[in-house]
Amino acid sequence: MRKKHRIVVKVGTSTLTNESGNSNLRTMERLVMTLADIQNMGNEVILVSSGAIAVGANKMHLPEKPKEMRMKQAAAAVGQCENMFLYDKFFSYYDMHRSF
Helix, strand or coil, X not given: CCCCCEEEXXXXXXXXXXXXXXXXXXXXXXXXXXXXXXXXXXXXEEEEECCHHHHHHHHCCCCCCXXXXXXXXXXXXXXXXXXXXXXXXXXXXXXXXXXX
């Protein structure tokens, strides 16, 4: 019997966004597909994801990454919603359901 492993994957801003600051959908989809394959092999997969501030700043049309704490928090809130929406969409393709 194969031993079940817990695999933690951490992805950062440079993985989740492209040069213009938009979400890198192609990379996110490949990541989710890979994680689904790993889980389907009987492993437990935990995804740790950053990038919320960068994605939020882009979605808010800010000229640069915010420096003030309140603007970082605002951008992170917007970006986290966007990231979770995209992850939910991609993971649902592989019948994987998130848990927080």
